[in-house]
Amino acid sequence: MRYAYYPGCSAESTARDMHQSTLAVAESLGIELVEPKGWTCCGATAGHQTDRLLATSLPAANLVKIQNLGLDCIVNCAACYNRMKVANYEITNNAEIRKNVSDAIGQNYDGSVKVRHFIEVLLEESNLNQIKKNIRRKLGGLKVACYYGCLLVRPHEMLNFDDPENPKSLDKIVKAIGGEALDWPYKTECCGGGLSLSRTDIVVKLTDSILEMAKNSGADCITVSCPMCQSNLDLRQQDIKKQKSKDYKIPIVYITQLLGLALGISSKKLGFDKLMVPAWNILDKAEVSANG
Amino acid sequence: MITISKTKSGRGLKDAVEKITGANLSMCLQCKKCSSGCAVAKLTNSRPSEIMRQLHLGAGNELLESDIIWTCVSCETCSARCPMGIDVAAVMDALKKLALEKGASKQQGNVALFNKAFLKTVEVFGRTYEMAMIAAYKLGTGKFMNDTEKFPTMLMKGKISLFPSLRGDRKTVKRIFRKTAGRKESGQ
Numbered sequence: 001m002r003y004a005y006y007p008g009c010s011a012e013s014t015a016r017d018m019h020q021s022t023l024a025v026a027e028s029l030g031i032e033l034v035e036p037k038g039w040t041c042c043g044a045t046a047g048h049q050t051d052r053l054l055a056t057s058l059p060a061a062n063l064v065k066i067q068n069l070g071l072d073c074i075v076n077c078a079a080c081y082n083r084m085k086v087a088n089y090e091i092t093n094n095a096e097i098r099k100n101v102s103d104a105i106g107q108n109y110d111g112s113v114k115v116r117h118f119i120e121v122l123l124e125e126s127n128l129n130q131i132k133k134n135i136r137r138k139l140g141g142l143k144v145a146c147y148y149g150c151l152l153v154r155p156h157e158m159l160n161f162d163d164p165e166n167p168k169s170l171d172k173i174v175k176a177i178g179g180e181a182l183d184w185p186y187k188t189e190c191c192g193g194g195l196s197l198s199r200t201d202i203v204v205k206l207t208d209s210i211l212e213m214a215k216n217s218g219a220d221c222i223t224v225s226c227p228m229c230q231s232n233l234d235l236r237q238q239d240i241k242k243q244k245s246k247d248y249k250i251p252i253v254y255i256t257q258l259l260g261l262a263l264g265i266s267s268k269k270l271g272f273d274k275l276m277v278p279a280w281n282i283l284d285k286a287e288v289s290a291n292g
Numbered sequence: 293m294i295t296i297s298k299t300k301s302g303r304g305l306k307d308a309v310e311k312i313t314g315a316n317l318s319m320c321l322q323c324k325k326c327s328s329g330c331a332v333a334k335l336t337n338s339r340p341s342e343i344m345r346q347l348h349l350g351a352g353n354e355l356l357e358s359d360i361i362w363t364c365v366s367c368e369t370c371s372a373r374c375p376m377g378i379d380v381a382a383v384m385d386a387l388k389k390l391a392l393e394k395g396a397s398k399q400q401g402n403v404a405l406f407n408k409a410f411l412k413t414v415e416v417f418g419r420t421y422e423m424a425m426i427a428a429y430k431l432g433t434g435k436f437m438n439d440t441e442k443f444p445t446m447l448m449k450g451k452i453s454l455f456p457s458l459r460g461d462r463k464t465v466k467r468i469f470r471k472t473a474g475r476k477e478s479g480q
Contacts, residue, residue, distance in 0.1 A: 009420040014451045038461035041414040045366050046407035049385050054472040061464045104471040154368040190331040190367035198406035274449045
């Protein structure tokens, strides 16, 4: 299958590992991803906290480029995915917004480009079968806390991604590759998202409680599909150690990194070297060295 | 206990918030699901359900000083759980906008400054550019040392880029900012 792939700004900075592992997994499964030329920022949290029209127009500028390619759009960053789906919803259901957005981006856009999260595509029967057929390394019962955060699942009526209170999409992938998806209660709690720099105090509190719950649930690692969740949970373990003398050492990995390992892709290619908390326990289970 | 001061019109901020969000605030039942699910309510003096009630009762600009407005992490749990389908998180966004427009905000932290720095790099480069954003943000806060110990590792790991990406369609993004900048929605 061929899709337009919107990487999002994090793919060029904090989430290079997410981007690399997405491309590697897609290649391995024969999913062709086309990057729309000249894609720009979706506006993220700062956008919607500032102005509704700005927050709708920034994703729309990308969606209209993808419309011209005639392809469905795949997004792997939960934040970009959220903004694009919300923009589509607003543009489709509100004629005034549609008119104002078209004026702002200088082209008519009707909200009709289909936006899908990469996980949704991976869970299609044909791709799931392909995954099961191509497993090279089993994760050996690795205990994984699947963490969905906010932006993948809310607002449900606009995103339609899984169950908003007890999603299971990541769990299904973890099970398919031989891991144990833990039953734990903090799947959709908030990590503090975009407030990492502006309210670090809150982010430290929220990530601490999520990490504590993961630890108490027996997690070897937490898997995510959002660059903000990854960065907050990974990076802030240093602050929690300093401020609260709690040293979790729980690796925070993208689902595409775990899946890539199982598909036999080298850990280097999947960006495991970019994690702040090293994932030796995962690499050991998958019986590969960090050099792949 | 909730106290509000009566505004001249008696309608306070309610109309402006409804106009921005498209929500009907009178639908609120005060079931307080928004507050019980709120990720930050235990850290703030005000709670989402109280804000909803105050708006309904005709609170004016003094409401814009509530600490929850800038503590809200936009997790949208409140909106997801509202039995009446009110987008409470959008109400918080609207209050942020009104607070900035009216200069009435007694901010907790530097969320508005961060948002401004973030969006400025998007406006200039078409995509976010962390180095410039962090520099602008730190200049604004004056807290230069926060998180600096993490920079060398993040740079080495390629988690922060030295240079901006210039491959985005900057022309369209500039047009969007020109068309949407400074839109006042308070109607005053």
